[in-house]
Amino acid sequence: MAVHLRHDWSREDVLALFALPFNDLLFQAACVHRAHHNPRQVQVSTLLSIKTGGCPEDCSYCPQAARYSTGLNAHKLMDLDVVLDKARAAKAAGATRFCMGAAWRAPKDRDVEKVAAMIEGVNALGLETCATLGMLTPEQAERLKGAGLAYYNHNLDTAPEYYDSVIRTREYEDRLDTLEQVRRVGMKTCCGGIVGMGETREHRAGLLQTLATLPTHPESVPINRLVQVPGTPLHGTEQIDPLEFVRTIAVARILMPGSMVRLSAGREDMSDELQALCFLAGANSIFYGEKLLTTGNPDTEKDQALFARLGLEPMPAPEPGEHVHVDLGAVESAA
Ligand code: SAM
Ligand code: DTB
Numbered sequence: 001m002a003v004h005l006r007h008d009w010s011r012e013d014v015l016a017l018f019a020l021p022f023n024d025l026l027f028q029a030a031c032v033h034r035a036h037h038n039p040r041q042v043q044v045s046t047l048l049s050i051k052t053g054g055c056p057e058d059c060s061y062c063p064q065a066a067r068y069s070t071g072l073n074a075h076k077l078m079d080l081d082v083v084l085d086k087a088r089a090a091k092a093a094g095a096t097r098f099c100m101g102a103a104w105r106a107p108k109d110r111d112v113e114k115v116a117a118m119i120e121g122v123n124a125l126g127l128e129t130c131a132t133l134g135m136l137t138p139e140q141a142e143r144l145k146g147a148g149l150a151y152y153n154h155n156l157d158t159a160p161e162y163y164d165s166v167i168r169t170r171e172y173e174d175r176l177d178t179l180e181q182v183r184r185v186g187m188k189t190c191c192g193g194i195v196g197m198g199e200t201r202e203h204r205a206g207l208l209q210t211l212a213t214l215p216t217h218p219e220s221v222p223i224n225r226l227v228q229v230p231g232t233p234l235h236g237t238e239q240i241d242p243l244e245f246v247r248t249i250a251v252a253r254i255l256m257p258g259s260m261v262r263l264s265a266g267r268e269d270m271s272d273e274l275q276a277l278c279f280l281a282g283a284n285s286i287f288y289g290e291k292l293l294t295t296g297n298p299d300t301e302k303d304q305a306l307f308a309r310l311g312l313e314p315m316p317a318p319e320p321g322e323h324v325h326v327d328l329g330a331v332e333s334a335a
């Protein structure tokens with residue numbers, strides 16, 4: 001279904017949504033959710049860290065940055081057969097998308113060749129594929145698309161004006177450039193950020209405004225709540241108010257109606273009630289399986305019980321060629 005989506009949200013528009021009385025905001029978000037999606041269905045993705053730790057970047061939240069002492073065991077790129085065994089297990093547990101993450105600033109061409117073989121193998125199992133490998137050259141984006149990669153995850157992480165407080169080794173512009181390469185070759189983008197990093201509401205609005213004014217809305221928008229890992233600079237940051245977290249989900253839903261809004265990292269210490277509010281606010285995707293990349297996630301049995309309690313069901317994978325939504329983009333919508 002092709003839909004006209006707004007790409008001209010101002011910072012004031014976004015802040016006005018954040019400022020609504022909580023129930024008004026949730027009601028509006030739930031209406032938008034129901035107009036664009038089946039509210040009983042939640043898309044389920046499983047993550048696998050195919051290359052762990054030893055990363056040269058300085059992302060202040062990340063346990064995989066080599067410069068922080070987080071006690072993590074670094075691991076070289078996994079062998080293809082191990083990745084495919086993990087993908088088979090994820091499918092058997094009920095996941096429909098398999099996301100492979102690597103702790104690279106940017107992959108080398110020979111790494112991309114190895115990941116391309118993984119993508120082909122995971123596609124052959126009937127799972128949707130996603131990868132997050134860092135910055136890409138135009139040629140690398142082409143190669144991944146050619147291998148059949150459906151989604152590329154590359155987060156903006158936070159508002160442009162708060163970014164330097166979190167990451168110094170990579171520019172915001174670099175992230176926007178990689179997203180541009182991904183869109184150009186026709187892959188879907190999975191792009192969101194992290195909240196609970198000491199940012200203000202203005203910064204949360206800035207992240208969401210930037211996402212919602214990209215040339216096309218990311219097809220998946222992961223909203224991560226910071227997982228605080230001892231040894232990282234952000235360990236010990238004051239936690240975000242849970243209701244403010246729900247507001248962030250609701251505003252993301254209203255700004256990007258056709259996207260999958262993912263209740264991402266940070267679910268392990270969320271109550272069922274908080275997660276239920278997030279689903280009411282329009283979240284319709286989760287990471288499913290005991291592990292994120294290096295940190296914990298709820299057990300599959302626990303998530304299955306939560307779905308049963310809430311009357312939710314896993315979203316079936318789209319048929320090949322079927323589009324969840326087609327964002328006509330900023331230029332066409334304005335015409
Ligand atoms: N190295 C690649 C990159 O940064 O583009 C890909 C992997 S990186 C771990 C993917 C994303 O995970 C980051 O952009 C960040 O949004 C998220 N992330 C990492 N550590 C996190 C944490 N402690 N809490 C929440 N999200 C986190
Ligand atoms: C995203 O937005 N969140 C995921 C995925 N994309 C790659 C990663 C969360 C990582 C949490 C910390 C860890 O497990 O290392």
Ligand code: SF4
Pocket residue numbers: 055056057058059062063064065102103104105134
């Ligand atoms: Fe490296 Fe990615 Fe972690 Fe940043 S988020 S330190 S780039 S693995």
